[in-house]
Amino acid sequence: xxxxxxxxxxxxxxxxxxxxxxxxxxxxxxxxxxxxxxxxxxxxxxxxxxxxxxxxxxxxxxxxxxxxxxxxxxxxxxxxxxxxxxxxxxxxxxxxxxxxxxxxxxxxxxxxxxxxxxxxxxxxxxxxxxxxxxxxxxxxxxxxxxxxxxxxxxxxxxxxxxxxxxxxxxxxxxxxxxxxxxxxxxxxxxxxxxxxxxxxxxxxxxxxxxxxxxxxxxxxxxxxxxxxxxxxxxxxxxxxxxxxxxxxxxxxxxxxxxxxxxxxxxxxxxxxxxxxxxxxxxxxxxxxxxxxxxxxxxxxxxxxxxxxxxxxxxxxxxxxxxxxxxxxxxxxxxxxxxxxxxxxxxxxxxxxxxxxxxxxxxxxxxxxxxxxxxxxxxxxxxxxxxx
Numbered sequence: 326x327x328x329x330x331x332x333x334x335x336x337x338x339x340x341x342x343x344x345x346x347x348x349x350x351x352x353x354x355x356x357x358x359x360x361x362x363x364x365x366x367x368x369x370x371x372x373x374x375x376x377x378x379x380x381x382x383x384x385x386x387x388x389x390x391x392x393x394x395x396x397x398x399x400x401x402x403x404x405x406x407x408x409x410x411x412x413x414x415x416x417x418x419x420x421x422x423x424x425x426x427x428x429x430x431x432x433x434x435x436x437x438x439x440x441x442x443x444x445x446x447x448x449x450x451x452x453x454x455x456x457x458x459x460x461x462x463x464x465x466x467x468x469x470x471x472x473x474x475x476x477x478x479x480x481x482x483x484x485x486x487x488x489x490x491x492x493x494x495x496x497x498x499x500x501x502x503x504x505x506x507x508x509x510x511x512x513x514x515x516x517x518x519x520x521x522x523x524x525x526x527x528x529x530x531x532x533x534x535x536x537x538x539x540x541x542x543x544x545x546x547x548x549x550x551x552x553x554x555x556x557x558x559x560x561x562x563x564x565x566x567x568x569x570x571x572x573x574x575x576x577x578x579x580x581x582x583x584x585x586x587x588x589x590x591x592x593x594x595x596x597x598x599x600x601x602x603x604x605x606x607x608x609x610x611x612x613x614x615x616x617x618x619x620x621x622x623x624x625x626x627x628x629x630x631x632x633x634x635x636x637x638x639x640x641x642x643x644x645x646x647x648x649x650x651x652x653x654x655x656x657x658x659x660x661x662x663x664x665x666x667x668x669x670x671x672x673x674x675x676x677x678x679x680x681x682x683x684x685x686x687x688x689x690x691x692x693x694x695x696x697x698x699x700x701x702x703x704x705x706x707x708x709x710x711x712x
Contacts, residue, residue, distance in 0.1 A: 417676075430462060449503045449511060449544070452477045452488060452496070454705065457698045458688035460487055469506070470498045471540060480702040500540075507544035512557040513574040514545040518611060519583070521590050523639050523651045525614030525629060527577055528596035535599075538611045545612040547573045561618060561630050572630060575612065576619040581647035588649040590622075590642070614638075620645060623682075624652075625671040632668070644669050 391399075416438065423434045434440075446466040448456070452474045459465050468488055473481075473496060482494040489497045507514075518527035519536070529536035549570070551558075558571035579589045600608035618630040625645040632638035644660040646652030663669045672679050689695045692709050 435462075435464070445513060449506050452481050454480075454692075454695045454699075454703050455689070457695050457703060460484065461698050462688075469503060470496060471500050471503045472498050475706055476704040479704065480699050483700075483702055504540060504543050507540060508548045509551050509553055511544060511573065512555055513576065514541075515576045515578060516541050516545055516612070517578050519589065520594050520596070521577060521579060521620070522594050522614070523590070523592060523642055523646075523654075524635075525577065525617040525620060525638070525642060526594060526610050526612070527614075527617075528594050528609055528611045530599055530609040530611075531595040532599065538609075541611050545575050546616045547575065563631065572618060573616075574619065575617050576621060577612065577617050578621045581622050581624060581649050581652065588651075590646040590649040590651045592650050622647065623679075625669055625674075627669050628667070637663075637668070641669050645671075 419438055420434055423429045423437055429437065444464060446464065448465065448468045449471070450456070450468055451470050451472055452468060454474065454477060456465060456468065457480065460468075465487060470488065478495075481488040481496045482490060484490075489499075491497050519529045519531050519534070521527040529538065551571075551573075554571060557574060561572040561574065562569045581589055583589055594608070594610070596610055597608045599605075614629075618628070620627045620629060620642055622645045624647045627641040627645045629638055629641060632641055640655065640659050641663060643651050643655035644663060646655070660669070664671065664674060672682070684690050689698055691711070692705050693712065696703050696705065
């Protein structure tokens with residue numbers, strides 16, 4: 326922020342008041358932010374406002390001399406810009422300005438900031454409509470599907486570059502291949518659940534509800550027979566032992582409470598009692614806790630793969646379990662220690678303001694917007710429509 330103001334101050338005499346001061350300042354700020362992120366040396370000529378004002382900017386203002394009211398308004402704008410931008414990180418400032426001031430697409434912002442390629446680009450997943458904005462923005466290379474998704478037939482047929490489509494235009498799903506990929510090729514599984522205990526064991530079987538697991542037990546476990554090394558798999562090796570093996574990233578993403586004020590993180594899974602009363606040889610556990618590497622809640626992230634003991638694992642999960650029965654057992658002093666050691670991270674540790682985590686951040690905020698993103702090709706079932 327200081328670098329941007331310094332450059333603006335040095336070039337203030339060259340600012341033409343008939344131009345838009347806010348846009349002029351924003352352009353300087355975004356260039357400084359990008360340089361800071363990428364670690365490049367700041368080059369004075371790269372941020373010369375005289376160059377920035379060529380083209381569209383030079384056409385914005387009227388030819389008349391600025392009025393006192395215009396000068397005062399520019400001063401107020403500068404104060405507001407300073408106040409708002411000072412609350413953002415360098416990355417946030419750059420992303421916000423490129424998207425909302427420069428008018429770049431999400432894909433263009435990602436490429437400009439060097440973020441493209443740092444997210445999952447190849448998926449094993451049914452063709453979920455929520456993927457449409459990411460696909461249309463160029464962030465997804467391929468989706469190999471277990472099966473179909475009602476209403477997505479026309480969209481998948483129009484995107485054979487992403488989905489596996491036959492000559493007749495229909496999607497070619499392959500459940501067996503997806504399960505095999507889940508065993509030996511998938512680096513990351515992200516899933517949700519209805520219940521989780523203090524060790525990270527989870528299930529979608531609860532009292533009065535029996536929900537199928539689908540591919541989760543397979544996709545969400547760490548296969549010890551895997552010998553296919555990838556950077557993500559090797560990154561979870563925590564020792565110098567030459568015989569240590571990598572580990573699949575298995576992320577469980579849950580809200581601490583469900584609808585009806587029922588806690589999601591509990592002392593004992595309903596599945597244990599259901600298994601006993603039903604005469605099952607094993608409790609219907611969906612994903613076992615020792616396979617889970619991360620637990621993400623609205624309270625924070627527990628990096629369970631870093632746990633050095635069973636007790637520390639319990640403490641890490643309790644620290645992000647909110648006011649659930651498990652969360653109420655956490656020790657604030659121990660939580661502070663685990664934060665400092667990088668075993669858990671709360672939103673503020675990651676530069677996230679909880680009040681900002683709203684639906685306004687979503688690329689599509691409704692089913693109707695997903696239809697718009699698809700160019701009208703997605704045809705949602707009637708029960709999902711509000712029109």
